[in-house]
Amino acid sequence: MEPWYKTKFRRTLMDMHIEDWDKTFLSEFDPEVYFKALKEAKISAAMIYVQSHVGLCYWPTESGVMHKGFIGKEDAMKRLFNLCHDDGINTILYYSIIYNNRAYELHPKWRMIDGKGRGSRDYGGRYGLNCPNNKDYLEFVKKQIAEFSDYFDYDGIFFDMTFWPEVCYCDSCKERWEKEAPTYGAKGELPKTVNWKDHNWKTFIKLRHEWIGEFAKTITNEAKRLKPGVSVEHQYGSSMNFWRFANNENVTLASDYVGTDLYGGIKEQSFACKAWYNLTQNQPFQYMTSRCYPSLSEHTTTKTYDQLRQCVAMTCLHHGAPLLIDAIDPVGTIDDTVYKTIGKVFGEVIPMEPYLTHGKLTWDVSLYFDLNGKMDIEAKEYDVLDPALNGGTPEGGTMPHYIALRGASDSLARHHIPYGIINNWKIEQLKEHKTLVLSDVPEMLPEQASFILDYLRDGGNVYISGHISPVLLKELFNAEWDRYTYENITYMSPANNSNIMQGLFTQKHPLIMFEHAPILKKGNIKGEILATLVLPYTPPGVPASVFPTDVLAKYYIDKKSPNYPFATIHANPPGIYTDQPAIIKALYGKGKVIWSALPIEKADRFQHSEIFAGIIRYLSGDDFQFGADCPISIECILFDDPENKQKLFGLIETREDTIIPPTYDLRVWIKSTEPPKKVHTVDGSDLPFDYRENKITIDIPKINIYDMIIIKY
Template sequence: MFDLEPFPRRSFLKATAASLAATQIGPLIMPRAYSESESQPWYKTAYRRAVIDMHISDWDDKFLSEVDPNQFVSTLKKSKAQSIVLYCHSHVGLFNHPTEIGQQHRGLKGRNLTQVLIDACHEAGIAVVLYTSLIHDDWAFDHHPDWAMKTADGTPWGKGGRYRLVCPNSPGYREYVRSWTQEICEKFDFEGMRFDMTFWVGVCYCDSCQKRFTEEVGGEIPRTVDWFEEKWVALQRKREEWLADFASIPSGTVRKLKPEASVEHQSSTYPLNWTFGVAAPLIEQNDFLQGDFYGDALQGSFVRKLLEELTPNKPFAYETSFSVSLHDHTGKKSKDLLKAKAASSIADQAAFVFIDAIDPIGTVNPNAHERMGEVFEDLMGYYSNLGGERVRDVAIYYSLESKFDFRGNGSSVANPNRDDSHTEAAMQAARWLISNHIPFGVVSKKSLVDLSGIKVLVLPNINMMDEEEAELIRDWVRQGGSLYASGCTSLVTKTGRRHPDFMLSDVFGVSIDEPVWEDKEHYLSPTTVGRELLSEWTQKYPAYVKGD
């Protein structure tokens, strides 16, 4: 789930990277592949999970015409997955069951595919998490153009792209989401519900957003990025708040009507830049976090530790495609690569989720599930030992309000700077720690009250910090903790107010005369104390550094 035009969500992920009911699955109810009780929800024991993508439109009568529940579930069972993310709705906005709220996929000809597949999966002992798509909804966009997200010049977001976008602040769309969530809860029995694509793609200037901004902040929505301008920063805080407020509609509906079911929203956006508007307020709308990522081992290690820190309940889930990319559904990753990713998830106490995709006609390729079955079988002996707490000497501090770069000040919202000096610095710190075999974790503001066991706290370009964070860090240093800080850490508040000096200058032991945000060229020679670390350089032959 990282394919936005013109702003690809996967840029980070890649860089760092009816008639179907005619036959029964079997005469007996199979034992559950997962364990569930009143005190133990399904996700607590389901470490092997699957997704079968079904973003299939209905312009061709053959699409979804050959879905066979026997073939679907018998293929899924080969993977040894304990749960399945089952599509009842997708980015195209069509439902896979009869609906009085929206539009059913015409290729299904009135068949209740959602119910048939739920029954088949349950008979096989597989937990069902129903999939729906938020904000990315072609049908809603086409039938309700007044719901569309708008750019600064009034153009609808997503127009002409693969998927069209509707605004989470639109009253009509909010009621539409509440209504179809209620309908799904009343129609079906399931273990969980996943709401995908809960994020902004940029700043929206539709009438609903402008009205809400005027009422809650005042004036017009800013059109220039400026992280020192309190109105611009107020807009960003509101975008984070509004997104969580919107997410509370479907989450709250499920929790009211299906209190035993889990709720999750797409979580791979937490380490993405400010334009997505994903921050701490969204977390409480999830029972656990899961995110799909497509990058290298460094990215995987960092984001798993981040999700571990942020998730309301464990285990969190790490997700990636079985195929080489989500655009190539027949190109397979090697068994060794898949096993490495699944084993890395075990090392970080995460559930592993593989993504397959249904063929447009409705069949499932057995090759993917056979290979994943081999991968999970090889690792089966480890799952019973998962649990416990991470042992770490170092923690990287991650600030969900700092995912930008001050060098973007002055850029137009029509073409904004999306650089993120905080996440980049955090990833570089992770790279260094991994290369030196130093056990580390990732912490956020909620963990500052108890940093026991951590010897060093890394503050990587924390672009914005509040007084509470600064005081908690200061207290920890007084108790013997050591800091590494970079960039402008603790210079700017979360409202955009710039202090004359670092809030943590007393514990840093340094003050700032004049901050410089642009890259500068430097030559550094070691002091007596630093000679051991810079042994390759001298005052005559200093090290070259380009940075801020």
């Protein structure tokens, strides 16, 4: 029998992280009202809370603590599950792990402990964090699974928060470290200094990945033992976050399918959909986001109808399952108008659903996402409790590889170049596509580098930026790494007769990057140098400021420092030209490779995006599965479905706005070895087309945020 998640795409979740210190909290919860809202929203699979981060249970538990609002109506939540099942709505049970306030309060030894010996609520935090390495906490979770599995009838489980919210130094973690670290040649106490050059620290990072993966698998196995056939999904949003959360493929291996909630906007969603498409063990992946704008922190502010349509369609066009998150009022009531809007939005994608189980995402350019590379290995060592870690945002400089990768993703999307996102867990996928992008990948393993060389020998093409494996640097360019520039603002100047910059930058006015640039050792470089490094007249000093007090408040200015002189007061223009290679092109086997010392794609600038896209077009022979003559805000997505003799072409507007006007007069082309019999939109409207030279050209008069085109053979 086919699993429920294969065909149920309209999903929702009602957040119920509600305390019970006020007797009115959840006093008005009504399963009939909740169920009516699900019907209004046209939901086919409902994720339902039986417990929350607060740790209170919504069933008569013996191992935990039941929410006081359910006293006298203990079976209210069970009634909701039964109403759904009787109506054919599949149910996914929500259970929070690691984040559990009641467990944290009642069992101090279960708590995560930070580098200063504090628990997560000792300094006013709302979330009580329990350590997955604590054996008693694990046994408690198993008891809870046994109870709710016996009490509720459900089809799937979502275990929320399967990651390390902080670096833990509890007794259980210390014990595991002392036992397991020597296996990897590490010794001493648990390290409290982040240092990517230190063996002990890197061993600790490796073990944290293993520990959370083991915890996830143990819980999954227990759930499936008690409820054979049930699906299990673990929270996976931190796969897009930096090293502290310790998510690589570990949690994926414990999940039937992957997904989680993100709130970074439509371009982040596009990136996540492509990444999760190739990370999930089974399709479809699930993308969750709130109906609140911009996130759940604004309880009563709702995304506009256009914004909801956009985020639901982005997931569907990637053949994923969209899940919209609402939040219940503390007393247990809901906003009826929200579900009417959700129903309208979901109703519009119902015609897509028969197509979402068919075909395979098709692309030419693979972006390589290193799941173990979400850190800044060049950062100076710092304390694990450095306040800069609290945000963990790419803007904080903690994930240069990810930032560059996101830049590459955005650039290819607006140039309508077909791309996908592969990962180091499934590196063999790169063989299926003509061009590979390695954006500032830190510490690539020798065996991965060897795989890249084989790919090039067989005719693959590779763009590498920033960090490069010493193996690749030596083999491809006969070069060796020396050091980084002292300057953190650097330039790349096109070489004579090189059109690499497309005239957008010149030797006199070279391309700028706000990065330290790598310096190679002197030697006989193999390949053609397309650009060289240029430095500013003087090393960049304190940040430019019109108001001296802004600077003086943060910096001590030493007039004798080499950073003090400047050429122009507001900037750091180029002035020192070097012969140091900045961009090199070489041939290897049947393939071509270009290395850019600085990650051009990382900069959110028009010119940089044009240059990066130009490099990709050159490497790929400017020959892609599809192309488009339409605004840069339109993204195109192609699925090939030979089994059903069709191709599925999606278009979606990625403008970030509350009201998104229609887009008119688009033209797209799709490569095809034969002419189609018919081309039509998903609603059945025929579209005229032209077929010549193995390309189908289609003129589309208008799209209203999104559309799916069916090409039938």
